[in-house]
Amino acid sequence: MADIIIKNAYILTMDPDTGDLKNGTVVIEDGRITEIGEKTSESAETVIDAKHSVVMPGLVNTHTHAAMTLFRGYADDLQLSDWLEGHIWPAEARLTAQDVYKGSLLACLEMIRSGTTSFADMYFHMDETAKAVEASGLRASLSHGLIELWNEEKGEADLKEGRRFVRAWQGAANGRIKTMYGPHAPNTCSEEFLAKVREEASRDGAGIHIHVLETEAELLAMKERYGKCSVHLLDDIGFFGPDVLAAHCVWLSDGDIEILRKRGVNVSHNAISNMKLASGIAPVHKMLEKGVNVSLGTDGCASNNNLDLFEEMKTAALLHKVNTFSPTALPARQVLEMGTVNGAKALDPETGMLKVGKKADLIILDMKKPHLTPCFDVPSHLVYSAKGSDVRTTIVNGKVLMDNYRVLVLDEQKVMEEAQKAAAELVSKVNA
Numbered sequence: 001m002a003d004i005i006i007k008n009a010y011i012l013t014m015d016p017d018t019g020d021l022k023n024g025t026v027v028i029e030d031g032r033i034t035e036i037g038e039k040t041s042e043s044a045e046t047v048i049d050a051k052h053s054v055v056m057p058g059l060v061n062t063h064t065h066a067a068m069t070l071f072r073g074y075a076d077d078l079q080l081s082d083w084l085e086g087h088i089w090p091a092e093a094r095l096t097a098q099d100v101y102k103g104s105l106l107a108c109l110e111m112i113r114s115g116t117t118s119f120a121d122m123y124f125h126m127d128e129t130a131k132a133v134e135a136s137g138l139r140a141s142l143s144h145g146l147i148e149l150w151n152e153e154k155g156e157a158d159l160k161e162g163r164r165f166v167r168a169w170q171g172a173a174n175g176r177i178k179t180m181y182g183p184h185a186p187n188t189c190s191e192e193f194l195a196k197v198r199e200e201a202s203r204d205g206a207g208i209h210i211h212v213l214e215t216e217a218e219l220l221a222m223k224e225r226y227g228k229c230s231v232h233l234l235d236d237i238g239f240f241g242p243d244v245l246a247a248h249c250v251w252l253s254d255g256d257i258e259i260l261r262k263r264g265v266n267v268s269h270n271a272i273s274n275m276k277l278a279s280g281i282a283p284v285h286k287m288l289e290k291g292v293n294v295s296l297g298t299d300g301c302a303s304n305n306n307l308d309l310f311e312e313m314k315t316a317a318l319l320h321k322v323n324t325f326s327p328t329a330l331p332a333r334q335v336l337e338m339g340t341v342n343g344a345k346a347l348d349p350e351t352g353m354l355k356v357g358k359k360a361d362l363i364i365l366d367m368k369k370p371h372l373t374p375c376f377d378v379p380s381h382l383v384y385s386a387k388g389s390d391v392r393t394t395i396v397n398g399k400v401l402m403d404n405y406r407v408l409v410l411d412e413q414k415v416m417e418e419a420q421k422a423a424a425e426l427v428s429k430v431n432a
């Protein structure tokens with residue numbers, strides 16, 4: 001007997017071999033998809049009737065700082081340097097482990113509700129984020145943030161904690177947690193430190209998550225310090241490879257794009273954060289054209305201000321149309337690929353697609369809504385009309401985390417109350 005059968009659904013498989021099924025069935029057993037077709041002869045403990053619904057792979061958020069939900073709306077409408085150095089870093093200096101747990105749990109709740117089934121995170125007190133992921137049932141690739149700032153002693157201490165975290169949590173939560181190294185950025189970590197991180201990551205078989213060329217200020221600082229940009233510096237020290245996840249990549253030259261392609265680097269595009277902080281527009285259409293794997297991230301809630309990847313998909317599609325003066329740029333299917341398969345390629349290629357043998361990370365959207373009526377084309381609706389709040393069911397690793405809008409794994413009221421309290425106390429400490 002199977003664990004779950006989802007029937008009567010429009011199935012957006014994201015699998016180029018099969019295409020979509022207009023009225024299909026998905027069978028799940030032991031955390032994996034075991035059957036996709038029109039009908040099944042199987043029976044299951046749980047049968048979900050998905051009439052008037054779309055079943056699709058869960059969305060993959062490839063760059064966030066989950067616990068920053070506590071800073072949602074805390075410091076808006078500022079330059080990135082002022083925002084980070086003048087507001088966010090002073091507040092983060094007062095963050096406790098408990099704060100990070102509460103903020104991360106709130107992020108997990110928001111992601112479950114809005115259809116994100118896995119995410120990549122870089123932050124502090126990461127044991128707490130890992131515990132929140134464990135409790136919530138989500139999948140995540142987590143890294144302890146390393147900000148060396150040319151201070152050797154700090155660099156050593158950060159790296160020691162990063163190494164401990166990588167080793168302690170790799171494969172935890174039944175394989176749902178992966179760990180990475182998280183050097184903050186090439187303009188906050190020295191060349192020597194970045195080379196050391198690369199060495200450690202290779203030794204541990206862990207990936208690396210890093211911010212790259214988010215702002216023009218970073219580009220200018222790198223040119224002044226090294227006479228070359230971040231991408232060339234990282235390439236020269238042998239940093240890049242298919243296990244590297246580079247967030248932002250806004251200020252790229254054509255030569256940089258070629259390096260990212262050649263090295264198989266995964267890029268996380270954060271359209272809303274880049275727009276809100278006025279960092280610039282990443283050359284996403286060019287990267288995709290050249291064959292770079294570009295996925296989507298929200299960044300933290302202090303620069304977004306939510307974790308809704310449906311909003312992120314629509315924004316990315318619109319931004320690159322207006323930027324290229326071409327309405328054909330980033331069509332709906334391609335944006336859906338960025339939100340699912342491309343993200344999965346960066347974090348866990350056994351997810352991101354509805355295909356027999358893949359891990360069962362999937363979501364069900366309710367399409368019987370005024371803003372989704374009529375429906376001529378499902379992918380178009382998912383990118384241009386749907387919202388995270390249209391997700392009715394979220395399944396990760398074959399476990400139902402939200403069933404028909406009811407979150408089964410967390411006490412929703414308590415999570416919100418505790419996060420609200422932690423955020424208020426934190427801000428009062430900062431202002432004292």
Ligand SMILES: CSC[C@H]1O[C@@H](n2cnc3c(O)ncnc32)[C@H](O)[C@@H]1O
Nearest residue numbers: 065088122123124145146184211300
């Ligand atoms: C090293 S832990 C993560 C660190 O990064 C800060 N952060 C959050 N968003 C951004 C961004 O868009 N660019 C640069 N740094 C960012 C976060 O507040 C933590 O300090």
Ligand SMILES: [Zn+2]
Nearest residue numbers: 211247299300
């Ligand atoms: Zn970030």
